[in-house]
Amino acid sequence: MEPFPTRILVVSGAQEGSALSRTMKTICDEITRLGSVPVFVSNWHDAYAELKETIDISAILVDWDQDYVRCKDAMKKYIMPRHAQIFDHKVLVLPASQRDPFCGSKSPLMKLEAEGYNLVVPRSYPQEKIDQLQNVPSYDELLNFLEKEKLKVVPSPLNVIRSFKSINRKVLIFLYTEKLVVERLPIQVLESIQAYIWKNEETPHFVAKRIVASSYEYVEDILPPFFKALVKYVHKGKYSWHCPGHMGGVAFLRSPPGKFFFDFFGENMLAADLCNAVGELGGLLNHFGPIGDAEKYASKVFGSEYTYFVMNGTSTANKMVFQGTAVAGDVIVLDRNSHKSSMQAIMLGNYKPIYVTPVRNKYGIIGPIPFSEFNVDSLYKKAQKLPYMSSADIQNDIKLLVLTQCTYDGICYNVAKVLSKLQELDTKNMLFDEAWFPYAHFHPFYASYHSMNKSYFDKLEEDSLFHGSAYIEEDSEDEEIHRGPTPSAYKGTIFATQSTHKVLAALSQGSMVHVRNSPDPFHFDRFNTYFQANTTTSPQYSLIASLDMSSAIMDVSGESILDDVLKEVISFRCAMARVKVEFKESEEGWFFGCWQPKDILSGKKNIYDTSYWVLPPSGPDAWHGFPNIGKNQYLLDPLKVNLLTVDEEAGVEIPACVVVKFLAMNGIIMEKMGYYTMLSLFSIGSRRGKSATLVTALTQFKKLYDSNTQLKYVFTQEKNLEFGNVGLKDFCEMMNPEIKRMQEMENEVYSGKLPEVACIPFKASCALVDNNVEWVPVEQLTGRTSALLVVNYPPGIPTVMPGEVFDKIHTDLMVALAHFGEKWPGYEFEVHGLVCKNGKYYIPCLKQ
Numbered sequence: 039m040e041p042f043p044t045r046i047l048v049v050s051g052a053q054e055g056s057a058l059s060r061t062m063k064t065i066c067d068e069i070t071r072l073g074s075v076p077v078f079v080s081n082w083h084d085a086y087a088e089l090k091e092t093i094d095i096s097a098i099l100v101d102w103d104q105d106y107v108r109c110k111d112a113m114k115k116y117i118m119p120r121h122a123q124i125f126d127h128k129v130l131v132l133p134a135s136q137r138d139p140f141c142g143s144k145s146p147l148m149k150l151e152a153e154g155y156n157l158v159v160p161r162s163y164p165q166e167k168i169d170q171l172q173n174v175p176s177y178d179e180l181l182n183f184l185e186k187e188k189l190k191v192v193p194s195p196l197n198v199i200r201s202f203k204s205i206n207r208k209v210l211i212f213l214y215t216e217k218l219v220v221e222r223l224p225i226q227v228l229e230s231i232q233a234y235i236w237k238n239e240e241t242p243h244f245v246a247k248r249i250v251a252s253s254y255e256y257v258e259d260i261l262p263p264f265f266k267a268l269v270k271y272v273h274k275g276k277y278s279w280h281c282p283g284h285m286g287g288v289a290f291l292r293s294p295p296g297k298f299f300f301d302f303f304g305e306n307m308l309a310a311d312l313c314n315a316v317g318e319l320g321g322l323l324n325h326f327g328p329i330g331d332a333e334k335y336a337s338k339v340f341g342s343e344y345t346y347f348v349m350n351g352t353s354t355a356n357k358m359v360f361q362g363t364a365v366a367g368d369v370i371v372l373d374r375n376s377h378k379s380s381m382q383a384i385m386l387g388n389y390k391p392i393y394v395t396p397v398r399n400k401y402g403i404i405g406p407i408p409f410s411e412f413n414v415d416s417l418y419k420k421a422q423k424l425p426y427m428s429s430a431d432i433q434n435d436i437k438l439l440v441l442t443q444c445t446y447d448g449i450c451y452n453v454a455k456v457l458s459k460l461q462e463l464d465t466k467n468m469l470f471d472e473a474w475f476p477y478a479h480f481h482p483f484y485a486s487y488h489s490m491n492k493s494y495f496d497k498l499e500e501d502s503l504f505h506g507s508a509y510i511e512e513d514s515e516d517e518e519i520h521r522g523p524t525p526s527a528y529k530g531t532i533f534a535t536q537s538t539h540k541v542l543a544a545l546s547q548g549s550m551v552h553v554r555n556s557p558d559p560f561h562f563d564r565f566n567t568y569f570q571a572n573t574t575t576s577p578q579y580s581l582i583a584s585l586d587m588s589s590a591i592m593d594v595s596g597e598s599i600l601d602d603v604l605k606e607v608i609s610f611r612c613a614m615a616r617v618k619v620e621f622k623e624s625e626e627g628w629f630f631g632c633w634q635p636k637d638i639l640s641g642k643k644n645i646y647d648t649s650y651w652v653l654p655p656s657g658p659d660a661w662h663g664f665p666n667i668g669k670n671q672y673l674l675d676p677l678k679v680n681l682l683t684v685d686e687e688a689g690v691e692i693p694a695c696v697v698v699k700f701l702a703m704n705g706i707i708m709e710k711m712g713y714y715t716m717l718s719l720f721s722i723g724s725r726r727g728k729s730a731t732l733v734t735a736l737t738q739f740k741k742l743y744d745s746n747t748q749l750k751y752v753f754t755q756e757k758n759l760e761f762g763n764v765g766l767k768d769f770c771e772m773m774n775p776e777i778k779r780m781q782e783m784e785n786e787v788y789s790g791k792l793p794e795v796a797c798i799p800f801k802a803s804c805a806l807v808d809n810n811v812e813w814v815p816v817e818q819l820t821g822r823t824s825a826l827l828v829v830n831y832p833p834g835i836p837t838v839m840p841g842e843v844f845d846k847i848h849t850d851l852m853v854a855l856a857h858f859g860e861k862w863p864g865y866e867f868e869v870h871g872l873v874c875k876n877g878k879y880y881i882p883c884l885k886q
């Protein structure tokens with residue numbers, strides 16, 4: 039497809055510096071003549087690396103016989119003659135139980151397989167020996183075993199293909215051989231290759247033509263529908279008589295500052311900024327044409343039955359779901375620590391909320407909601423205390439239940455367990471706010487812990503080439519961990535709102551609402567009314583294209599990308615733990631910690647397995663420190679790394695805000711911080727260098743702290759630095775008492791005892807609109823009813839809802855937060871809802 043040229047990876051077998059075979063050279067010359075670019079590597083190990091590095095490879099032409107010779111060199115004595123494999127021997131295939139999700143080192147045999155070799159045994163080889171082989175404890179012992187038994191390995195076409203396809207499941211593979219016998223190729227190989235080219239039977243020109251033509255079809259195939267249509271449209275160079283007013287960027291070129299804008303963003307981006315007047319690109323509001331196709335494609339890729347593209351982030355996606363499922367006066371049960379968009383939806387929609395409250399640990403990390411909270415009696419008791427709840431309401435259905443599926447701190451619910459609880463509650467609709475979790479669908483690691491996993495099971499059945507099915511263990515306990523909910527577990531409609539932009543490759547604000555149907559069928563057009571009510575009539579086409587592209591990326595390479603990121607984050611976590619151990623064992627004592635299981639370095643458990651990251655039941659030894667946790671209920675997503683700025687054993691406590699500031703000055707920006715925690719997020723854009731830099735920066739901080747270096751030498755770039763002559767360690771110790779006090783207050787505020795409720799949130803917010811409020815100084819808040827939503831950062835979750843009454847602890851916390859920056863300039867906390875006038879802080883409250 040124009041304008042994208044295609045690149046063909048040629049695995050030639052030729053050693054570096056040596057010539058290609060004559061036929062191969064002619065094929066490659068023909069490929070170039072036909073407009074594609076051949077890229078040469080000598081063997082498939084290098085091909086794998088090249089494919090990973092330069093992802094724009096459309097097709098791979100493997101000279102299998104040449105490569106076989108190379109592998110023979112590499113593996114020397116273990117290679118056997120090919121005819122022996124065919125007539126007298128069989129290839130030993132690894133049993134599913136020996137595989138692990140990361141192609142890691144679970145079994146030595148698997149390592150051999152992961153390196154691309156198959157073990158071959160004589161047909162008469164005894165079963166006990168095969169069993170012995172499969173249980174050899176180390177790779178070295180395996181090689182010894184092979185030598186002793188005179189067993190051989192062969193490079194496996196299936197493995198070669200599997201390794202290519204794990205990076206790009208759609209890449210085209212052409213096997214070029216005269217040695218591989220087609221009847222002997224496993225069916226998965228035959229299914230996965232584009233063509234099997236028997237050497238010297240076709241002309242080089244014909245072979246090249248086939249490869250190049252297929253590579254253009256490949257581009258058509260991998261590009262998602264809307265992006266493809268947009269590119270084609272833009273390349274037609276049409277005159278626009280419609281908005282946006284810059285008309286393909288031309289308006290920017292009419293004035294000098296505009297030219298800078300044009301040059302910075304580039305012509306394509308501006309030419310692709312179109313509007314709904316371009317009928318051939320379809321429409322977002324009515325989901326037709328290429329935009330509608332893109333949504334359908336996303337639905338297939340993300341495992342939903344319906345998907346809507348949302349332009350204003352999950353903040354808007356959440357409001358759509360509230361409005362599309364409940365009307366004024368309906369009862370909604372929601373996580374008290376829901377994102378403020380859900381709280382705003384409650385306020386705007388005049389809904390009657392009942393909150394379920396998560397647990398917290400001593401670091402102030404917010405945990406999950408105990409399953410005991412999803413209980414009719416418990417909800418009933420809560421409802422009875424709410425002034426806006428009548429006895430009829432209490433008997434009524436719960437229209438919507440809202441959970442944060444994967445909190446900021448990485449806590450995820452076992453979906454099957456949640457759904458079975460919901461069945462008891464007879465809840466009509468379930469919203470999983472998966473703002474931080476859109477990647478979960480793409481790796482079996484998360485199978486039980488995200489809501490849209492129906493198609494995951496479809497995929498397992500149809501696609502045995504990939505290793506997904508291999509690690510659903512037989513043992514029923516584990517099965518519960520590994521399997522997702524059965525589709526029939528819950529009878530209501532399930533919504534997932536996802537900020538595609540937050541953790542996948544979409545532009546900011548690009549979110550999706552995914553829906554899974556219920557026996558009471560979801561009505562696409564009915565819901566669309568609320569979708570439209572919350573959607574601009576001028577959507578950003580680049581944003582739509584980026585959502586479409588996110589689907590394609592995850593479709594083609596999702597699992598392998600996540601494999602990489604999971605490996606990367608686990609290695610980062612191990613590195614942090616190792617550095618800490620090393621410091622502890624040396625004179626230098628302390629280091630930052632990671633909030634994670636304590637035995638990560640013990641080597642006793644498979645740290646790549648989901649079960650390792652499942653929160654153990656509460657108890658004095660449970661590393662998470664949360665109360666009320668049962669077995670197999672929640673997972674810690676390893677990708678959300680909470681770093682602890684305390685080392686309890688060494689007695690070191692450093693306010694996180696100081697470390698965060700130091701890191702920012704060194705170009706490392708953390709996602710959020712608590713009082714003694716800071717969060718670093720791994721996403722599909724994370725790279726190895728980034729985590730190494732973070733560890734290095736933390737060790738540098740430690741050095742400065744240990745030597746009590748004066749702040750002016752720590753924060754060198756800061757002008758007008760206060761406390762410049764104070765040592766870093768002394769400074770942290772000076773700040774600690776206040777930080778600790780705030781942490782204590784906050785722990786009390788979020789302890790589960792919610793503020794008294796004076797009225798329904800809607801009524802309080804109406805008072806604000808009608809100016810029926812008083813601006814109350816923060817010091818005098820106790821006993822007053824808030825007219826708005828108060829959210830303090832950290833932790834960035836609502837503290838007081840409109841209609842709730844400030845008690846003394848809230849007042850004290852607000853006062854401390856408001857004035858903190860006066861004493862500690864440069865460390866101001868943010869409180870949404872607090873207004874500063876002439877140095878005094880106010881919150882609007884209902885008139886008394």
Ligand SMILES: Cc1ncc(COP(=O)(O)O)c(C=O)c1O
Binds near residue numbers: 350351353376442
């Ligand atoms: C749990 C949760 N839901 C929703 C949102 C809102 O997402 P967006 O920024 O895409 O509007 C956020 C944002 O941080 C969030 O944390």
